[in-house]
Amino acid sequence: MLIQIEPEGKKVACHPDLSILEALQKKDFDIIATICGGEGTCGKCKVRIISGTVSEPAEQELQTLSAAEIDNNIRLACQAFPRESLSLNIIASSSSAQYKTSLSMELSGIAVKPNVKKVFLQPQPPSLADQRADVERIFEELHNKGIVASDIAARLLPCLPQLLRQADWEITTTLIDERIIAIEGGDTTGDNYGIAFDLGTTTVAAYLVDLNNGELLGQSAITNGQSSFGEDVMTRIDRAHGGDLGKLQKAAIRSMNFLLDRLTDETGVQPENIYEAVVVGNTCMHHLLLGIDPYTAGIAPFTPAINISPDIPATLLGLEIAPEGTVHLPPVISGFVGADTVGDVLALDFDIKQQPHLMIDIGTNAEMALSVKGEILACSAAAGPAFEGARINCGMRAAPGAIDRAVIKNNTFQCHTIDNKPARGIAGSGLVSVAAALKREGRMNRRGALKQKNIPAEMLDKENRGIILAPADRTKSGEPLILTWRDIGEELVIAKAAIRTGVEILLKEAGLDLQDLERISIAGAFGNFLNIDDAMEIGLLPDIAREKISGVGNAAGKGAVQILLSIDERQRARRLPKNIRYIELSGYPGFNRLFSGNMKL
DSSP states (O other): OOEEEEETTOOEEEOTTSOHHHHHHHTTOOOOOOSSSSSSOSOOOEEEEEESOBOOOOHHHHHHSOHHHHHTTEEETTTOOBSSOEEEEEOOOOOOHHHHHSSOOOOTTOOOBOSEEEEEEOOOOOBTTBOOOHHHHHHHHHHHTTOOOOEEOGGGGGGHHHHHHHTTTOEEEEEETTEEEEEEESOOTTOOEEEEEEEOSSEEEEEEEETTTOOEEEEEEEEOGGGGGOSSHHHHHHHIIIIIHHHHHHHHHHHHHHHHHHHHHHHOOOGGGEEEEEEEEOHHHHHHHTTOOOHHHHSTTOOOSOOSOOEEEHHHHTOOSOTTOEEEOOOOOSSSSOHHHHHHHHHTTTTSOOSOEEEEEESSSEEEEEEETTEEEEEEETTHHHHTTTTOTTBOOSOTTEEEEEEEETTEEEEEEGGGOOBOEEOHHHHHHHHHHHHHTTOBOTTSOBOGGGSOGGGBOTTSSEEEEEOGGGBSSSSOEEEEHHIIIIIIHHHHHHHHHHHHHHHHHHTOOGGGOOEEEEESHHHHHOOHHHHHHTTSSOOOOGGGEEEOOOHHHHHHHHHHHBHHHHHHHHHHHHHEEEOOGGGSTTHHHHHHHTOOO
16 A cells, blocks of 8 residues: 655655655655665654654664754654655755855967867759768758768758758757757757756756857756665765666766756757767765766775776767757776866866965865966865765755855854855754864864863753754754764864865875965865864965965866867866876875874864
8 A cells, every 4th residue: 555745745655665765766756865774864854744643763763862842753764664655744855055156267369179069061953963861961061061971870861852952951960979869950069059068966057058159058056866775975875776776877867857957947948959078076976977887986995897988879968959969978996086186186177287286175074286387286185075064964056045054153053044044954054163263162172073071051952962063942853953062073073184184195295295286276165164263273285375275166077168268278188187196095194193283173
C-alpha cells in the first residue's frame, strides 16, 4: 500500500518501507539537503510534520535533534518513515545558488573566436547544365568563403531538399569544427548562442552567452540536485560506487536543464540556437556527468579515469540544447583538482608570467594554485565541509538568513545576516567572524578551544551545548542558534589547518616565504562574504598587506565562459594540465607535522 506525502504542496507516493528522504529521491525531488548521505548524522534534512503520523524518533534523531525540536514535530527526513498520509514542510533547505551568479564576471578583453560558426549561404540552384548534388553545392559555397566542411549531420539529410527549395536557396549553416550540425532557411547568423556551466558540488551556475559578440545575456544558479544524495564529494563517490551512479548523473543533467529552461525563458533565446555547452567542475562532478564511476579518484593513489578534454553529443547526455549540439569538458588535473581549477587559473592568467600569485577556491573542498613566473603548482585540501556548513551544528551555506559576520557587544553576539533576514544558521564566513571575535576578546586558547570559564552567562546555552549566536526571538525557526564547543575547537580548527598547510606546502615547493606573495585571490562565494581581517585574525589567511588580498568572484565560471567564447582559450585550457605541477598533500613529507602546527587559531 502506497502512502501519499505532500512536501511543499507537491504530492509524492511513498512506500512505507522508505524514509521520507528516499521517497523524495525516487521521485527526483531534489530540494532536501543532506550532507551525510542519509546516515542521520548531519542534521541538515529537517522537516516539520504538519499532519499525519511517522515512525518513532530513531536513535540518530535523539542524538541530533533537541528535545524541543522533536516536541515541535521536527524530524530528520532520512530517519522518519511515514505511517499514513503526511503533509510536511522542509525547513533545512539552504540554497546559496543566487550568490554564485551575483559574483563579478568581467568578460572584456576576450577575443571572441568561438568553436561554433554560422554562415549565410546563397548556393546556385541546380539546372540541366549543373546537376551537382545539394550537399556538394553547400560544401562548395562554404569553401568559397574559406570554410572547410567535411561532414554533415545525418539527421539533416532527409529534410535538406525541401528546405533548400522552400528557402529559395538562401540558408544559414551552423558548423562545429568541420561538421555541419544545422541548416536553417534565411539569414539566421544573428542567433548563435552557447552556455557555460560551473557544475559545483553544492551549486550549479549557468551563463548564457552570445557567441557573435561575447555578450553575457543571462546567468542563473540552483543547488545541485545531487545534494540529496550527500553534500560532500566522498559521500557521492560512495553512493555512485554503491549503485546510484545513474541517479547522480541524471540529477546533474536535471539541474543543468532547469537552468537552461530558466535562461531561455528570461532571454527569449531558443534552445535549438544554443549550439555548444562548456562544463567545468571538480573531478568527481566531471566523472558523474559522464556516467563514469569516480571511485578510483577518491582512493589512493587518487587517479581519475580520464584527463582528456572530450566533446560529447548533447543528446547523449540529455542536455536540451540544439539537437546536434555538443558538450565540451575541459581536462581535469588529478583526483581532487578538476576542470573547475583549470577554469580558475585560466581566468587569472596563471600561465602568463607574473609575480607570485596565490589562488584559493573554497567550496565543498578547497583547491589552491600558485603561479610563480609562469610555473603553476596546485593542491587540494579537504577543508570545505566546515565552511559549507557540514558538521557545524547550525551551519548552512551562504543564503538569506545566514550569519555572515558577528561582533561581541555587551557580552552578547551582534550578528549580521545575509539580506538582513531572521537568522537561520551560520555561513562559513560567519564562522570565521565569530571565531575572530572570540579570539580578540581573549575567550579561546591557542588551540581554538573556548575558555568556558571566561564565557559570560549571557552567551551560554542553558544546556551547556555551546554559545548562543542568536536568541529564539531573532531566528526563523523560533529556536536559538547554538554554536557548540566542537564547532570551533575541532571543525573550524581542522578546516583552517588544512588550508593553511596547503598554502605553506605550495610556497615551500616554490621556494617562497609568505611575504613573497604579491597577490592572493579568493575565488567563489566564500571569498565574496569573507572578512579579510577576520580571516587573518584566526590565521586562515597569511598576515600580509591587506591590499594584496581580494575576492575575484566565480573564477571557474569565468574560465568556462572564456573557453566557450574562444578556441584559443580552449587550447590554453587543454595545455594547462601539462603545465600544472600537482602536489598530493596526504603523501607530502612532513605534512602531519605542518598540519599539527597549524591546529590553532
